[in-house]
Amino acid sequence: MQDLTKAMIELIRRTSTDLPGDVVKRLQAALDKEEPGSAAHGALETILKNIELARENSTPICQDTGTPIFYVHYPEGWSTRRLKQQIRDAMEEATRLAYMRPNAVDAVYDRNSGNNLGGDDFPYIHFEEVDADQPLTIELMLKGGGCENVGAQYSLPNNELGAGRDLKGVRKVALDAVHKAQGNGCAPGVLGIAIGGDRGSSYYASKEVFFQKMDADSQDPTLARLEQQLTDEANQMGIGPMGFGGKSTVLGTKITGLHRLPASYFVSVSYMCWAYRRRKMTVSGDEIAYD
Amino acid sequence: MREITIPISAETIRDLHVGEAVRLTGVMMTGRDTVHKWMIETFIRKTRQPEGDDLKVYEAIRPILQDGIIYHCGPVVAGLENKAYRFTAAGPTTSIREEPYQAEVMSHFNSRGVIGKGGMGPKTLAGCREAPFVYLHAIGGAASYIAQSVKRVLEVYKLDFGVPEAMWVIEVKDFPAVVTMDAHGQSLHAVVSEQSKKVLEKLIQD
Incomplete structure (x- = not known):
């Protein structure tokens, strides 16, 4: 062998020193959306400079x-x-x-x-x-670790959020997770969401989706629609890069479905920082x- | 853009406001989870007895922290084998984990600034006003970029805590950060959190 x-x-x-091109492209698009001179714009400029430097110098x-x-x-x-x-x-x-x-x-x-x-x-x-x-x-x-720490798992129904056992409920808890994360996950981030499974398999699946390319939408049209909707709605919250306030909070969303027990309905939300x-x-x- | 030299006076701190971009030059020290716990337990709340080189390290870091800055950072350090230490990546870590300790640590050492990411809570914000000190936000993940402003590693204490958790004394030039919590009770993080909550509530109502 x-x-x-x-x-x-x-x-x-x-992996540690050279960020994938599809992620850089989304970050550049995010920069164009922010107000020049704002803290959000400055943060994204620094992020893009850093990506270049890390690649040139082969440093993390x-x-x-x-x-x-x-x-x-x-x-x-x-x-x-x-x-x-x-x-x-x-x-x-x-x-x-x-x-x-x-x-x-x-x-x-x-x-x-x-x-x-x-x-x-x-x-x-x-x-x-x-x-x-x-x-x-x-x-x-x-x-x-910063983005791992803001990941969250919900067991539906969740009365506090009025989230039932359906895709409407999934949407509510996912948006709640984005709000709770604020800038701590190093926004703008990417959401990986698994619906179903047990607590363990659900969390693993929510991370596995991060191996896909940014522009690979779900093959399932229902999930692809929800991915787009969640990205748009998360960005309406205005948390922005680093939580400074701004238009780019989430660069994209990936959702996968698993089988579950009749008794369980888990939704796992993994957050990937911009350093994806x-x-x-x-x-x-x-x-x-x-x- | 405001140029600030460390050590920093209380007067300079009171003159800083949320949203201001700063460039820091001087000597600062890294400290994160293990360091804050160690400071609180051994020297502030005194729930454990000093042991080993604890007292020696305490005496050594006091003058650095007097009117100085604590940086929430666990760096990547090259040159570990021959002690020719060099930071190659040194962005901020999430600060909120130090919320139970920060205000007490700052007041104990008379420190004027803490650098991190993500912001901190009400206890630290109250401490900012009393001490006074400010919370400075560095760009999370911009580690290669920030490492360029670290000119020299002057000393390391408690390397047995592990590379990320040790206290690294560093000389910086034009270290970039933004004031997001000031000594006048203002916090950008509290504002963004409140505003985004209103949007969330609207989005999830049926």
Whole structure:
């Protein structure tokens, strides 16, 4: 089996220092909507300058290099045990090279491991087998703590918000989550919403949607409409970049549906900060491509 | 744009108002969750006994914080292996987690400013008026950009808290921030929160 450690370090470097083009495009569009001279406009200008600098200097876009979340799709025959070891070795080296901040803290004894490795679950790695003729793909998302902290899960019905067990109710709780987040999730952000599932699967699904491109609307026309509506309505709240007030609070919304128990109706809202870091590497034979 | 030199006088602080953009030059110190808890428990509310180098560190940071600034930041630091420390990414972290501690910490050390992101609550706002001090908002996530205004790392205390949680004493030049809570009881965060709440209530009424 190939040793992909070096290629994985490059994946981590790119993810931490080079924001994807589709996200930058949305941020530029957001800048154009804000009043020149306003705090919101200034914040977006700084954000765009920072993105450029980070790319040029190969330094982290954000000092919170986040929870590393890997999704690996491997063709039959690859060893997930070895891939996992290579990912962990790459993470340790990328931390030494200051592409990543040491971010794994033992929650019981309050000790930072110093190398971004912690127990079996940090970094988080999800493996999925694909057909033998498919390439190996490794996707990485870095999700910062500020935006992770403003994520929310609702169990419907929610009487306080008058939210019932239907898409109208989903809309209400999602808008509530945006209001509660204010600027703390580093607005303008992106919403990832999962409807259904149990508490665990629902939260995972609400993050998985962040691997999709910004302009990939839901295939389901009902959900695609709700995505657009939520983005528009969230922006009407005027929270704005950094919570300074302004027109851009949310850059986009992604929604997915899961099956649920008759008794449960969970809505999980994950918030992704503007530093929406995700990259993918594809391995076909000896060739390695990044996007 | 207002140029401000650290240490800062109380008079300068009272002259600052919500919405003003500032550029800071001088020496400041990072401190976030673990540091605030450590300060409160060991030296302010005194619920735990000082141990190890606690007292030595306390004496060392007092003059830095007198009329100085605490920056809510957990940086990415290069040069850890040979102690040739250099900040490569150093944006602000979310400040609201320090709401239970901030006002007491500022008053204990006679500090004049706190830099962070997201703003803070009523307890800190009351402290701003009394002390006085201001809350300065840096641009969240703009870490490579802000790191350029960090010219030198002068010292690090409590590195055993971990790189993000340690106290990094840094020399900055033209560090960019916006006043979002002032010493006159004004908070941009309270205003935006209230206004957006009204819109939310309208949106979710049936």
